[in-house]
Amino acid sequence: VAAAVLFMSTSLDGFVTGPNDGPGNPLGDGGARLHEWILPEGGGDHRAAATRLTGVNRQAFDEVMATGAVVTGRQTFEPAQGWGGDHHDGVPVYVLSRGPAPDWAAGWPGVRYVDDLAFAMGEAKRAAGEREVLVHGARLAARAVREGLLDEIQVHVVPVLLGSGRSLFDTLGTGPHDLERVRVLEGEEGVTHLRYRLRR
């Protein structure tokens, strides 16, 4: 069974958004800087922008796109308009939510609203087969760590100090959780890709 992996860009000072993040400002003030290595224009379509990537950063991006299923929080999925029903290549998307899907997403064949994280992870791993499961959303990832359901963390460390914002695993609350370093890749534009496995 493949691993459930959180992919996350962070600043050197550990922030995953700038300050004042919220609806309408999902990355926070200045937070687009964290994603410039993929989206130099600050927005738009990831896949189109990524065609310019080469080398290590290309490899890191391709790993995200090679995942076989997505598990995401509702608070990540809905502001992104559910990626139009297809995060990438039509892989199934499991949205953790206490309530049902909104009307606009209810008919999408690849999207399933579920209220149990362990169930979502299990279904996603089954659907992904040999491929990894992409875990999306900081709050969902923190919960997955607490419940022992996250297998790996792939952090893209961007060479910037944001000074304030929301920290990676801001809502984790418990610790320490020991990690095993799996891989270090020195990417282009000063981005360093660090991969860890959660120790059980």
Next chain:
Amino acid sequence: VAAAVLFMSTSLDGFVTGPNDGPGNPLGDGGARLHEWILPEGGGDHRAAATRLTGVNRQAFDEVMATGAVVTGRQTFEPAQGWGGDHHDGVPVYVLSRGPAPDWAAGWPGVRYVDDLAFAMGEAKRAAGEREVLVHGARLAARAVREGLLDEIQVHVVPVLLGSGRSLFDTLGTGPHDLERVRVLEGEEGVTHLRYRLRR
């Protein structure tokens, strides 16, 4: 002139202490984990403990000890009892403080209390000559970044999620500050040493 360098151990989630840090608990709950790569027993003398280090971690530790002067905040210096008046090898120690030295430190020849950070950095660089200046203390470092007085940051990323605590540059408040990645070293025990230069 050599660089003023902040050396700091952090968790993958960007914390430099565990929660509930304060007088009597300077590393916060569980924060000793961040320093285990140097001090496996959770305390004691750095230099004695470091004799067991080899390879990359030895190199990283030796770089700290090769600095030619120290600039530190009073809130770092005094809880550490001023390192007995000698941080290492008798290099001069500049303590940033609005008030005078306490009686117990007033007679130490290598220690000077100063109330101006730019002055302290200038004096320390002069004293250090070709060697680097060791910058100590998270609040002092944040102020040095804001005032354009910090040259480099050497972060030792420890493979653990602390979940809560004090973030690196917790008090920085301003950003973004762009960095140039200078070096990546994969240390023993999963510790990754990332070195950056502040862009001006």
